Structures are given as C-alpha cells and as structure tokens.
Amino acid sequence: MDASASAEPGLQAAVVIPVYNHEEAIGPTLARVLEYGYPVLLVDDGSSAACRDELIRLDRHYGDKVRLLRLEQNGGKGAAVKVGLRRLLELGYSHGIQIDADGQHDLADLPRFMAMGAQHPQALISGYPRYDASVPALRYYARYLTHVWVWINTLSFRIKDAMCGFRLYPLARVVRLLDEEPCGNRMDFDPEVLVRWCWRGLPVVNLPTRVHYPLDGVSHFKAVRDNALISLMHTRLFFGMLVRLPAMLRRRCHG
Template identity: 75%
Template sequence: MDVSASAEGAFNVAIVIPVYNHEGAIGPTLASVLTYGYPVLLVDDGSDPVCRDVLIELERQYGDEVQLIRLEQNGGKGAAVKAGLRHLLAMGYSHGIQVDADGQHDLTDLPTLVATARREPDALVTGYPKYDDSVPALRYYARYLTHVWVWINTLSFRIKDTMCGFRVYPLEQVVSLLDREPCGNRMDFDTEVIVRWAWRGLPVENLPTRVHYPIDGVSHFNAVKDNVLISLMHARLFFGMLLRFPVILRNRFRG
C-alpha cells in the first residue's frame, strides 16, 4: 500500500474502513471495495479475537492492496476514522475515502465520489442517503432532528446529510481541523466534523447514494449512549455557532 513518488499536489486516494466486530461483513465489503482498484486501510477498533483474526487473514490474503492497523482499545467509530485519516496522510495520500464495514454503502457510487473529489480537491465530498426498506424507521426519522440542528448550527441548508459515513476527505485539511478542534470519537463524529468543516468556510459537495442496512445485522449504535453523545454534541455545536456567528455569516455570504 505504498504511495509512489509524485509531484506535490498529486491526487492520491486510499480507502479507510473502521472495523469493530464485523467479522461476517468485512470480507464481502472489502472484496467489493477492492474491485475499484484503490488501496485500503483497515482500522481494527479493538475488535474481539474472532474479528481480529479475520482482519489479520484479510491483510495476508490481499497483500499490498490492504494494510491493517489496530487500536488496542475500542475507541469508537470516530476514533478509528481519525486514526485512519492521520495514517493515510502520513503515508503521503492526498485524500481518504471513508467506507463503513457493514456493507450498507452502494459502492457503485464510489467512482462518482472520487471523480467529484478530483474535480473539487478542496471539498469534503459526502454521500446523502437514498434508503431502501431495510432502514430502521426510528433511525430514519430521528436523523431528521439532526438535520434541523445542523441547519441551525451552520446557518445554512448546504449540507444535505451529516450522518452518512461514505465520504472523501482532503487529508491535509481534515487532519489540520482534527488537530485544532474537538470532534466526537463515536457516532457523533460524522456530524461534528462536517459542521466544523463548514464553519471554516470550506466547500462541501453532496452526492446522492443508496444505503442498505446492514448485511450482517450488526449495529454498534447504542440507543442510550450514542443519543446522549449526539445530544451533547448538538448543544456544544450550538454554543460554538453562537460564538462564531459573525464569522459563519461572513463565510456563508462570501461562498
């Protein structure tokens, strides 16, 4: 998974997949991702031994196409994505593509995400979901409450969805953001990082993508813990928005 020497500013893309106890889903997901020809970084978020061993075998099976790093303690999806993005930047990649391990993303949209990122290299390119009947009704309706808070906290409707984990990040910019501003380590990460990205006046590109829930029936969304974290995140962002109100307005009208 080496990045060949290239001119400064080259567009080099790799995929990061955070994994926590998705031993049944990660094999098919990884095989599907690899058909598109991009190198893959698996981030084992402190999985149990069964999943850990599956990931070690997948790295061995695919050789140079796949690299595995392991977090000794489970830190949450956000912590795993952060570790992966930092690792890709250190390896010399310009952009990191976030893909969930459970197979919910329609990978046929991957070339469109990459083409958009190539055309708009400074933009965070994010999918916004088009659901089928597999989506849990509670999650489907609850995410719209998050949309309302995001619209309030960004003073804008330009972000169509903040909870979809199918994204392309410009690595230098996002790692700089993560080094300077707090972002949640669990299911609150996807929303918080894109709101803070928007606060900086950085561009966002939204692309529709189909979403299916999930192929192994495993969800690590904790209805109590994660909803509390998400509620605290929205409160934190609201007060952050108030402090940044003039700057957010200036960036909005300048953009």
Template identity: 60%
Template sequence: MAEYVLNNDFKPAIVIPVYNHEAAIENTLNKVLKYGYPVVLVNDGSHEKCRNVLEKLAQKHREAVYLVQLDVNKGKGGAVKAGMRFLLSQGFSHALQVDADGQHNISDLPLFIEMAKKEQSSLICGAPIYDASVPKHRYYSRYLTHVWVWINTLSFDIKDSMCGFRVYPLDKICKQLDRNDCGNRMSFDTEVVVRWLWSGNKVTNLPTKVLYPKDGVSHFKAVKDNVLISWMHTRLFFGMVLRLPVILWNKRHD
C-alpha cells in the same frame, strides 16, 4: 500499491473502521478492492475472532491493504481519525470513508473518487437514498439531527451529516482535527462536517443508495450515543452563537 497512486498529486485511498464486523468485512473489502485503490482497515479494538479475520485479510491482500491496530475500542470516530492520520503519513491526499457493515453502495465508489478529484478541496458527503430496508425509526429520527445541523450552520449546505460514505481532503481535515479533535464515537460524522463548514470550507453532496442488511451489525448504543449526540448539538449551538459573525462573513463571501 498501484502506480497511479505514486505518480499523481491526487492520491486517494479507502479507510474502513472495523469493530467486530468479522461476518461482513470480507464481503465489503472485496467489493472495494475491485476498484484498485489502496485500503486501510482500522481494527477498533475488536475481539479476537474479528482481529484474526482482519489479519488474514491484510495478509491475503498485502499488496493493497494496510492494517492499523487499535489496542482498545475508541469508537467509530476514533478509528476513522486513526486511519486518516495513517494515510496522511503515507503520502495520500484523500480518504474515502466506507462503513464495514455493508450499508454503503460500493458501486458508487468511482463517483465519489471522481467528484473528489474534480473538487479536491471539498468534503464530499453522501446524501442517502433509502429503500424499504431502512428502519422507520432511524429514518425519521435522523431529521432531528438534520434540523440541528441546519441551525448550527445557518444553511442547508449539508444534506445529511450522518452518512459515513464520504471523501476527506486529508491535509485539511487532519489540521482541523489538530485544532478540534471532535468526538470519537457516533457523533463524529456530524461534528466534523459542521466544523468543516464553519471553517469556510465547501461541502459537496453526492446522492447514494444506503442499504440496511437484515443481518447487519450495529454498534449504536441507544442511551450512550444519544446522550453524546445531544451534548454535541448543544456544544455546536453555543459554538455557532460565538462564531456567528465569522459564519455570516463566510456566507456573504461565498
């Protein structure tokens, strides 16, 4: 691995959860590797074709890429958690989460790393800037989650809780996950950042362009994931009510 990773306290790496993205992952990985940071690919129980692609990529880039294999599909959240815990065990300090499908503007990667280095105890969240490629139903439906997040945190500190382009301080986030594991599927991105803010930690929002490739693969299950997200918001609301004195205390002492 790169020498700077071994010699400095700030040791970032990239985590990419992958589930049947065999057509997109090589392009995404090549864009990420240009910046010289170690990468962990998490195979989230993909089918054989994707698994073979990931194994070949890990072998091709064996000096820079780790491969974590999950025997069964756990969902995006489960894969991200597995990747972060693996990186923490390898001595890394921060994990930059990148989606495999090519939605994220990888050219912003240095900006996320730079911000994480300046604010090492903060969770750096991407705040999406959309172009015409965004499906309108997705664009407007996100605001329902935004409203619930603002209610459940009693703040506007989280600009967008659904963007998967973000940097986690590994020690703090893994300790939080030990206390509350959060969901394993699409609800993970939102729940983990809400609970992060509840704990009195800081969120820093970083604007970034988000693309929706025409041939992109989405694993969002309209019924199942919407039910899980609705249940998550319900749990978080009642959790907010129970934590209200602590939340107000933290806000008062910000």
C-alpha cells in the same frame, strides 16, 4: 499499499474502513472495494478475537493492497476514522474515502466519489443517502433531528445529510482540523466534523448514494450512550455557533 496506487488520475486516494466486530461483513465488503483498484486501510477498533483473526487473515490474503492498523482498545468509530485519516496522510495520500464495514454503502459509487474529488480536490465529498426498504423507520426519521440541528449550527442547508459515513476527505485539510478542534470519538464524529468543516468556510459537495441496511445485521449504535453524546455535541456546537455568529453572518453577506 502505496500512494501511487490510486485509481483516479490526479488523486492519491485510499479507502479507510473502521471495523469493530464485523467479522461476517468485512470480507465481502473489502472484496467489493478492491474490485475498483483502491488501496485499503482497515482500522481494527479493538475488536473481539473472532474479528481480529479475520482481519489478520484478510491482511495476509490481499498482501500489498491492504494495510491493517489495530487499536488495542475500542475507542469508537470516530476515533478509528481519525487514526486512519492521519495514517493515510503519513503514508503520502492526498485523499481518504471513509466507508462503513457492514456493507450498507453502494460501493459501485466509489468511482463517482473519486471523480467528484478530482473535480473538487479541496472539497469534502459527503454522501447523501437514497434508502431502500431495508432502512429501519425509526432510524430514518430520527436522523432528521440531527439534520435540523446541523442546519441551525451552520446557518445553512449546505449539508444534506450529516450522518452518512460514505465520504471523501482532503487529508491535509481534515487532519489540520482534527489537530486544532475537538471532534467526537463515537457516532458523534460524522456530524461534528462536517459542522466544523463548514465553520471554516470550506467547500462541501453532496453526492447522492444508495444505502442498504446492513449485511450482517450488527449495529454498534448504543441508544442511551450515543444519543447522549450526540445531544451533548449539538449543544456544544450550538454555543460554538453563537460565538462564531458574527463571522458567519459576514461570510454569508459577502458570499
């Protein structure tokens, strides 16, 4: 796995997949990603023995196409993504594309994300879900609470969906952001990093993509813990927005 292997001209891009106890889904998901020729970094977020062993098997099976990074303790999806993005930058990649391990993302859209990244190399390309009938109704409607807060905290509708984990990051910019600002380690990571990205005046491109729920039926969203973390995140971001409000208004007036 090296940075010269990107399948999109102009990008040195690789895929990062955070994995926590998705031993049934990760094999088919990984096989589909590799069909498109992109190198993959698997980040094992302290999985159980069954998932750990499956990831080791996949790493050995695919050789140089796949790299495995194991975290000894579960730190959450956000923590795994952050470690993965930093590692890709260290390896010399310019861009990292984040996808989920459970097979919910339409991987046929990978070339579209990469092509859009080549057109807008300094932008964060954020997936905008188009759901099929498999989406749980409660999850579908509940996520709009987060959307409303994101729109308030950015004073804009630039972000069409803040929860989708299918996105392409310019690595130098996002790692700098992560080094300079706090972002959540669990399910609060995806919306928070987008809000903080927008606060910096950095470009976002929303790309429609189909989403199917999920291949193995395993969800690691903990209703009490993660809703509490997301609520605290929105509160923290709201007060951060108030501090930044004069600068944000000036930017809007001169934008």
